[in-house]
Structures are given as C-alpha cells and as structure tokens.
Amino acid sequence: MTTDPNNGRLLANRYQLVELVGKGAMGRVYQARDMLLGGVTVAVKFLSQTLLNNKMRERFEREATICAILGEKSIHIVRVRDYGVDENEVPFYVMEFLKGESLSDVIKPRSLSISRFLSIVRQICLGLECAHQGILIEGVLCPIIHRDIKPSNILVLQDHSFGELVKILDFGIAKLLQSDSSGTNSFMGTLAYCSPEQMEGRELDNRSDLYSLGVMMFEMLTGEMPILAETHSFGAWYKAHHFTPPKTFESVNPNLKLPHVLENLVMRCLAKAASDRPQSASEVLQALAPLEQRFGHARQLGQRIEERLSKLPAIAIAQPQAAPSADQVCRLTSWPKDKPHAEIVFPHLIRTSREVLATLWVMLHKHEIENRSITTRYNQFLFLMSPHPMVLWITALHNREIGPRWLPCYLDLKTPLGQEMARLMGESGCYRLLFFALEEPHYCANVMTSTIAPAQRKMLQDWANTSQTLVSAAQPQMSKTLLKQEFDKLKPKILMKLEAIHTDSTSDISG
Structure with missing residues (x-):
C-alpha cells in the first residue's frame, strides 16, 4: 500500500x-x-x-x-x-474537523421519532435561515442558497453541551444570488432532492432549498422517498419532480400517526410551485415551534423528575466528623497580601494534608459575583511551543442577561508553577474558581468547580512533558502576545456557543 x-x-x-x-x-x-x-x-x-x-x-x-x-x-x-x-x-x-454520523446513516436503520425529527429539522432550518438571510460581499447583502440539501450533507454530532448538534456541510457549491451574476442558473445538486425549478436551470431562491428539505423530511419520518423516478436519468427525475405527486404518509405506512399540521408542513415544502411552499426557513421554524412544545414535553418532564430526585435528602448515618471538603478549604482562604485589590486573575496551588488543588483566583465587584451565581462556565486551553512554551488558560462565565466575563490566564511551562498546574489539571480533570469581592477582599465569597474535557486533560499532560525538553527561543511575552491574538479570534466562536445554551441553571462546558 x-x-x-x-x-x-x-x-x-x-x-x-x-x-x-x-x-x-x-x-x-x-x-x-x-x-x-x-x-x-x-x-x-x-x-x-x-x-x-x-x-x-x-x-x-x-x-x-x-x-x-x-x-x-x-x-x-x-x-x-x-x-x-x-x-x-x-x-x-x-x-x-467533525466526528459524527451523516443523517443518511442515522435514518438508514429506521425512521426517526417525532421528537428527534423536530430537533434535527429545527437545527437544519436555523442554519438555512442564517444563509438565506445573506452575508455582506463587498458591501452588498447576498442571500446564499445551498443547492444540495440532502441527508449526506447533514452531520449529526454528539456534543457534550447540546446533546445532539446538527451541522450543514458543503456550502461550497452555493451561489451568490446577485442580479448581475451570469452563473446562477447552472445545474448543480442531487437529482432525487432537486426542486423543479433547479432542474429547469432557472435562477433559484431560498424556496428551492425548502423543497429539498421537504424531500428529506419525508424520508426522515418514513424511511422512503416521497417521489421516485422510473430511471436514474436526468429526464426521468425531471418528469417526476414536475408531474408526479408526492406519496402520502398513509400510503407509505398506515400505522404512522403524525400530527396533521406536520404532514401539511412537509407537503407544503414539496409543492411543485415555489409560491405554494413556505416562503422562508423562518416560516418553517414557526410551524415547528408548537410541535416541539407538545412533543418535547415528556422529555422535559422526565428531566425535571430526575432533577427533583437528585435533590432528595439521603438517609443520614452517623459518621465520625470528616475533614473539611475541598470547597470548604477554598472558602477559608484569604486574599494574598502581595496581590493588589483589583480585577485580576491568577493561578494558585492550594496544598492540604490530603491533596493539592488547582485553583484560579478572581477578584470582581460584589454585585457581579452575585449576578453570576447562575452561569455557564466554559474552559479551553491553547498551547504555543515556540518561541517560548506557554499555555493560555481560558475561562469564561456567561449569563444571558449580562453577557460573558472572560478570565484568561497564562501558564509558563518553563516554570515549576506552570508545570505542576498543567499536570495537576490533566490528572484531576478539574479546577476551582475562587471569587473575592473588591468591596470585601479579605475572604472568599464563592467557589465554583470547572471540569476539563478528557481531550484537553491529555493535552495538558502532553504539553507539560514536551515543554521540559524545549529550549526557549524568545522572551515569554512574545508567546503571550501570539496566544492573545488567537484568543481574540476565538472569542466570537466561544460566545456563539455559549449564547446558544439556555442559561437557567449553573452548567459547565469544556472546549
């Protein structure tokens, strides 16, 4: 080979x-x-x-x-x-780099449940809505159509924060819908999912993607195609999309019980005339919303029951008085005398008789600490091997009402503190955030624990090992500057992920 x-x-x-x-x-x-x-x-x-x-x-x-x-x-x-x-x-x-299953593989063994169908379609529509609304190209707002919506171009990922995250692939064949463009009417796409107007080579708008979405939705719910051609030739598919009415759900599976509003939505997307379809992905999302509320209720109820059960007190058995917990030890700490009373962030190791704790100390105004008691915590680590081995340790606290609070911190992997901190976080898989108020700086106001994803844990240990043998080629500040530039590029992406999560309780995410 x-x-x-x-x-x-x-x-x-x-x-x-x-x-x-x-x-x-x-x-x-x-x-x-x-x-x-x-x-x-x-x-x-x-x-x-x-x-x-x-x-x-x-x-x-x-x-x-x-x-x-x-x-x-x-x-x-x-x-x-x-x-x-x-x-x-x-x-x-x-x-x-995405690891997941294409939607074609997801639906191959069996059709989807209504709740999973609704979740996947909603996410596809959110992506299409964004593209159809357009992007600025040289100062001109240009709507983007995909032209090849089909199951193999939809990737379903298992995401630790979203559960199931859906992404649309291959916008590479999208065309800019500009009036002065001479190339918007060329045929591109997959025959079984093409709209009638696409097969005619006409200029397309967002409603062509919605026709393809309709074909895919029918397939997701039944496991079968709504329209079939006599052969796989272009001519046979042209005839089928123009003149063959789509199958009904009942004809495919009489035992399939779907809400009439959902059946009607799919059939509207499959209309031969673009004017008879939903006019936008936003309109499809509006139609899906009440269905999600109805069919997502059982899942939400189960989650609430599980949450309630987890909060029930356990039967207490008398035990000898235990040593203070890690959080209790953290709460007993005092702000270091050699640190200024200012909005700063720094790493620190707390050593107890039983363990060593990796901690990040933060000083903020009292009202902000209180407002962030309900927050989504996010962490990620960036590493630069050259010119000087350095880790940028990113922590973000996000609340939908007041936005993000970024807590970046550098670990110099040529120092004992940086080495030990990186190894400890890699081994333990977590660190604690200690909050001190500017108004009352002498005691710890709150403690939070942030977990680190397994892949990041391994990288921290690998970076610590690699850095031992590296020779620094420049001052540490140069690496800090380069890492900060990369962090500035990442901020919008991290914020987009955080804003997509409903922050109604404390949650924890690792990048």
Whole structure:
C-alpha cells in the first residue's frame, strides 16, 4: 500500500497533515493538526490540481470566504478557520474537523421519532435561515442558497453541551444570488432532492432549498422517498419532480400517526410551485415551534423528575466528623497580601494534608459575583511551543442577561508553577474558581468547580512533558502576545456557543 506523500507535511508552518480522509471533484480533504493551537485536530481541503486555473482558484477562494462567514454566523454550518495557497500555489482552506454520523446513516436503520425529527429539522432550518438571510460581499447583502440539501450533507454530532448538534456541510457549491451574476442558473445538486425549478436551470431562491428539505423530511419520518423516478436519468427525475405527486404518509405506512399540521408542513415544502411552499426557513421554524412544545414535553418532564430526585435528602448515618471538603478549604482562604485589590486573575496551588488543588483566583465587584451565581462556565486551553512554551488558560462565565466575563490566564511551562498546574489539571480533570469581592477582599465569597474535557486533560499532560525538553527561543511575552491574538479570534466562536445554551441553571462546558 502506497503511503500518501502528504502525510506528516507541515502546511503554512502551522498545519501538520495526518491522513487523507476524503476526496471529490473539487479536491482532497486531510485530517491535520493545528500546531499553533497545541495540535487541535482540523480538516484541510486542497483544490484539485486538475482545476488549477484562475477561474477555479477564484471560485475556491469565494467558497472559503462564504463558508468562513456563514460558520461565524451559525453554529449549524461547518466552520472554516483559515485559507491560503501552499508553496506549489495550490489553494487550501482549513475547517473544523467533525466526528459524527451523516443523517443518511442515522435514518438508514429506521425512521426517526417525532421528537428527534423536530430537533434535527429545527437545527437544519436555523442554519438555512442564517444563509438565506445573506452575508455582506463587498458591501452588498447576498442571500446564499445551498443547492444540495440532502441527508449526506447533514452531520449529526454528539456534543457534550447540546446533546445532539446538527451541522450543514458543503456550502461550497452555493451561489451568490446577485442580479448581475451570469452563473446562477447552472445545474448543480442531487437529482432525487432537486426542486423543479433547479432542474429547469432557472435562477433559484431560498424556496428551492425548502423543497429539498421537504424531500428529506419525508424520508426522515418514513424511511422512503416521497417521489421516485422510473430511471436514474436526468429526464426521468425531471418528469417526476414536475408531474408526479408526492406519496402520502398513509400510503407509505398506515400505522404512522403524525400530527396533521406536520404532514401539511412537509407537503407544503414539496409543492411543485415555489409560491405554494413556505416562503422562508423562518416560516418553517414557526410551524415547528408548537410541535416541539407538545412533543418535547415528556422529555422535559422526565428531566425535571430526575432533577427533583437528585435533590432528595439521603438517609443520614452517623459518621465520625470528616475533614473539611475541598470547597470548604477554598472558602477559608484569604486574599494574598502581595496581590493588589483589583480585577485580576491568577493561578494558585492550594496544598492540604490530603491533596493539592488547582485553583484560579478572581477578584470582581460584589454585585457581579452575585449576578453570576447562575452561569455557564466554559474552559479551553491553547498551547504555543515556540518561541517560548506557554499555555493560555481560558475561562469564561456567561449569563444571558449580562453577557460573558472572560478570565484568561497564562501558564509558563518553563516554570515549576506552570508545570505542576498543567499536570495537576490533566490528572484531576478539574479546577476551582475562587471569587473575592473588591468591596470585601479579605475572604472568599464563592467557589465554583470547572471540569476539563478528557481531550484537553491529555493535552495538558502532553504539553507539560514536551515543554521540559524545549529550549526557549524568545522572551515569554512574545508567546503571550501570539496566544492573545488567537484568543481574540476565538472569542466570537466561544460566545456563539455559549449564547446558544439556555442559561437557567449553573452548567459547565469544556472546549
């Protein structure tokens, strides 16, 4: 078996290619490691060398630009992080690396339950709504249509904060809907999911995507296609989409009991005339909302019961008086005399007779500490190996009403404190946040625990080990400056994720 010559290649002095994971007409996709971010896994897509001409390079750059902007606007669209041209003048762009199942694999064994169907479709519609509303291209608002909505272009991820997160892939064949564009009427798409107007080669709007969504929704609920062609030729599918009425749900499965409003919504999306369909993804979302309230109720009730049961007091058995808990030890601490009374953040190790605790000390105004008693906690760690081994330890506290409070902190991995702190967090999988009020600085006002994701725990330990043998090539401040620049780029993405979570109770997320 021939080894891919690109394996191990360092692209743009940043992305180390690991292995080929896919290829198509537009090019090849590699799994890679972003070395600036401590080896975070990404996907790198190269333009096919057979397409290396100015027109295709411009299209590729536009594809990357569109995806980057859309990915920033919606968590339900795959995100593009970077793009450029390699030393051979082959264009590439860097995307988030996603591990999950395509919707086609999810629905292959069986049709979906109504509650899961509603959750997935709602997230797809949120992504489409964002694209259809448009992006600014050279100062002009341009709606974006996908043109190839189908199950294999929908990825379903198991996300520790969302549960099931849905993302739309391959906006690369999207066309800018500009009146002066001469290329908007070319045929692109997958025959079984194409709207009648798309097969005619007409100029398309967002309602074409909604037709494709209707085909997919029928398939998700029944496991069958609503319209079938006599053959797989273009002509046969053209005839089917134009003249064959979609199957009814009852004809496919008489035992399938669906709300009439849901059946009507799917059939409206499948209307031959665009004017007879829902006119926007927002309209579909409005139709789904009461169904989600109705069919999500049982799940919500179960969650509330589980929460109540977890709060019931256990039967107490007399025990010898135990040593103070870790949180109790933290609450007994005092603000260090060598630290100013100001809004600062710094790391500290608390050593007890039983253990060593990794802690992050924070001083804020009293009212902010109180307002953030109900908050979503987020943490992520960025690593820079050169010019000086340094970790940027990011903690964010988010409350929907008052927004985020960023608590960045640096760990110099050439110092004993940085080494021990990184190893300890990697081993324990958590750290504690100690809050002190500016108005009453002498005692700890609150303690929170933030957990660290397993992948980040392993990276912390690996970084600590690697840094022992590294030689610093510059002052630590240079690495801090580079990491801060990367943090500034990440802030909008982190905030988008936090704002998508309903913060009505204390929750904890690790990046």
